[in-house]
Amino acid sequence: MPPLIHIIDDDALLREALRGLFRSADYETMDHASxxxxxxxxxxxxxxxxxxxxxxxxxxxxxxxxxxxALGMSQPVLVMTGYGDIPMSVRAMKAGAADFLTKPIRDRDLFDAALAAVAADQERWAVEEALLDLQRLYGGLTARERQVVDLVALGRLNKQIAGDLSLSESTVKTHRRSAMRKLKARTVADLVRMADRLKAGV
Incomplete structure (x- = not known):
């Protein structure tokens, strides 16, 4: 689905112009007066x-x-400013704005800034979706498989994990192989990276 660009401005003519600019490039828009x-x-x-x-x-x-x-909304924000509002825009940048553009703004400059902001947001979405997929896969592990994964991520060897969990080493290997299959981890290094991502939430 195409990216969605929100335009917030109390100038109806400007909103209409920006709608036309972005829709000509197959972006969808929603405009708001406040x-x-x-x-x-x-x-x-x-x-x-x-x-x-x-x-x-x-x-x-x-x-x-x-x-x-405060609402947990993380879309990139581009701030349009007049020359006299540059100090406000600098404060906005420090508060997390993706960019600010000084009026009068060339269509090309605004479009390029929006393109960069959308690309950053698409990357954020991809990372979040990948983490959600990994969390779903991890949720499909048995309690014992999760214990083994967590201990592997800590650098524990099969023999050490067997001692930690009062299992045979062969049983630990079976749980590890099963966990790797369910998580689609090709190597132990992949398994460790996945466990680290789950722990960090990124």
Whole structure:
């Protein structure tokens, strides 16, 4: 499905122009006249970015970033600013904005900035999806297989794991092979990396 770009600006003509710019490149857009309108909208959950004017009647770009963070929303945010609002935009960058662009903004510059933001969000989605898949696979392990995986990740040898769990070494090997098959780990090194990712949550 195409990326979704949210446009937040109280200028209806600007929103219309930006819709046309991005739809011409097969991006889908949703536009909002205010921060509250954006936050209250039924937003599809998929990769994209948010483009917001630094100053709106109900807040500014920094307010939006803070509220998105509080709500666990992690889409990249591009802040559009007038020359006199650059200090505000610098604060927004420090608060996590992906980029800020000073008006008047060339279509090419805005499009390139949005393209980079969307690519970063698509990468974030891919990482999160891979972790969710790994968590699902890990959830399919038996309790004993999980114990073996966790101990392998700590660098314990089969003989040591057998002693830790009061099992025979051959039984430990059987559990390890079964866990590797279920997790689709080709090598012990893969298994260790997977366990580390599960522990770190990344």
């Amino acid at each position: 921060i509250e309108g954006f936050l209250a909208a039924d937003r599809p959950n998929r990769p994209g970015c948010v483009i917001v004017d630094v100053r709106l009647p109900d807040g500014n770009g920094l307010d939006l970033l803070n509220r998105m963070s």
